[in-house]
Amino acid sequence: MDMFQAIRAFREVARQEGFAAAARVLNVSTPTISRLIADLEGDLGVRLFSRSTRKIGLTEEGEQFLRRGVALFDELEAVTEEFRQRQSIPRGHLRISSVVAFGQERIAPAIAGFMEQYPDVTVELDISNRKVDLIEEHFDIAIRIGGADGLEASDLKAKKIYSQKLIFVATPEYVAAHGAPKELDEVVSHRVVKQVSGTWGRVNQLWHDGKKSELTLSGAFVVNSPNAARNAVLTGHAIGLLADYLTADLIAEGRLARLLPGYETVDQPIYAVFVHRNYMPAKVRAFIDYLIEIMGERPSV
Secondary structure, three states, X not given: OOHHHHHHHHHHHHHHOOHHHHHHHHOXXXXXXXHHHHHHHHHHOOOOEEEOOOOEEEOHHHHHHHHHHHHHHHHHHHHHHHHHHHHHOOOEEEEEEEOHHHHHHHHHHHHHHHHHHOOOEEEEEEEOOOOOOOOOOOOOEEEEEOOOOOHHHOOEEEEEEEEEOEEEEEOHHHHHHHOOOOOHHHHHHOOEEEEOEOOEOOOEEXXXXXXXXXXXXXXXXXXXXXXXXXXXXXXXXXXEEEEHHHHHHHHHHOXXXXXXXXXXXXXXXXXXXXXXXXXXXXXXXXHHHHHHHHHOOOOOO
């Protein structure tokens, strides 16, 4: 016997004072209502309704069950509906881990707009290049660059939210003072800030007219932070090979100029990584969808 269905049927028969009327409200057949009530009475070992040819009324036990048992059922139904709503309405606390530069430049500004749209969600953003354990550390989402490899064998899933590329930039003041390289091999004669993180960035692969070239930038000035590299370029004393999301607005404002526009690195995807569940919390789904919507296509640079 399905106790939920049986109690729901009992409650409706008591409200409607009839089996047929209850069946219409619950959109089931009258025999189904009769069977559910009989099963419930058999399980409880009491008669819940007194039946006559004219009316159906509650027995003394039926009145007690309606007052006490159905009250508990109403509360359980309300709690159940509340949890169902949590799956469809974003609410609760959202914990996000993000790589530093992208987190500072794109994720943090996105959160403010997200919270305005979903005021029942509170957000905690942890910015670090450390690879967190989402399950052990109770993070809902991690923002990772090129982070989808190997997830098929884990409890994690990834959804692409952006694709970055690196481009050559300098300030107009630098170009006026030192000129701009016309060909890739001329870059080595310029002062360059080189961004390196582990093994990444030591040798750069660039595409030009469908052909791949490799370039090893000078190691005279090396940093391990995209923001630091950008800030160094903004002084007007160096060229940089920087991410498009860090430079697009500055190029639009005229504070940076793109150099060697025919050369750029291959697209590098940025993912939102999350724990795979049969039912994704609405707050997680809404935030990922929001990121995809506002990131849109890569900016024109």
